[in-house]
Amino acid sequence: MPSPLGHTIAGLAVAELFQYREGRVRRQAMLMANAADLDMLPGVLTSRHPDSKHGRVSHSFGAAVAAGALAGCSAEARGRRFTPRFLQAVAAYGSHVALDYLGKGPEDGLPVWWPFSERRHASKHHWFKTILSYAKKHGFWKGLLNRSNASALARELAVTGPAFLLARVIGKKIRT
Numbered sequence: 001m002p003s004p005l006g007h008t009i010a011g012l013a014v015a016e017l018f019q020y021r022e023g024r025v026r027r028q029a030m031l032m033a034n035a036a037d038l039d040m041l042p043g044v045l046t047s048r049h050p051d052s053k054h055g056r057v058s059h060s061f062g063a064a065v066a067a068g069a070l071a072g073c074s075a076e077a078r079g080r081r082f083t084p085r086f087l088q089a090v091a092a093y094g095s096h097v098a099l100d101y102l103g104k105g106p107e108d109g110l111p112v113w114w115p116f117s118e119r120r121h122a123s124k125h126h127w128f129k130t131i132l133s134y135a136k137k138h139g140f141w142k143g144l145l146n147r148s149n150a151s152a153l154a155r156e157l158a159v160t161g162p163a164f165l166l167a168r169v170i171g172k173k174i175r176t
């Protein structure tokens with residue numbers, strides 16, 4: 001699956017698509033685009049393998065809608081409209097599910113349509129390589145520094161960079 005860098009760029013692309021230039025909204029889009037991976041946090045903190053719980057129901061359509069509802073309600077509480085913020089948050093959160101889907105192997109797909117279906121799905125085209133930590137030898141953080149991760153990052157940038165530029169162009173076209 002892509003790293004937080006790829007997910008962050010995807011989140012910014014969503015903000016561009018919706019043409020929300022406000023700093024807070026951009027930050028929210030970046031947060032939303034990474035939020036699904038908070039399921040890795042307990043693993044990182046307890047220095048167990050952080051991937052062990054990764055890719056569960058936080059990576060699903062249902063979770064994206066729940067995150068969107070949360071963002072919509074918080075916008076409403078500040079006197080803003082619910083729907084635009086809801087849609088943007090669903091798109092930003094959903095970008096994470098989409099990118100991870102494109103990087104998953106068939107042996108460990110994502111429950112994309114949860115709660116409607118528990119079935120796990122994975123793309124046939126392995127777009128992204130998974131960032132791996134050779135934690136046993138070097139510890140988790142140092143274990144991230146290796147050649148395979150460098151090429152995984154390059155590939156992420158090659159996909160998300162142009163997507164960001166495209167979203168920018170489309171966003172501008174829609175608003176003008």
Ligand SMILES: [Zn+2]
Pocket residue numbers: 001036037055059096100
């Ligand atoms: Zn993920």
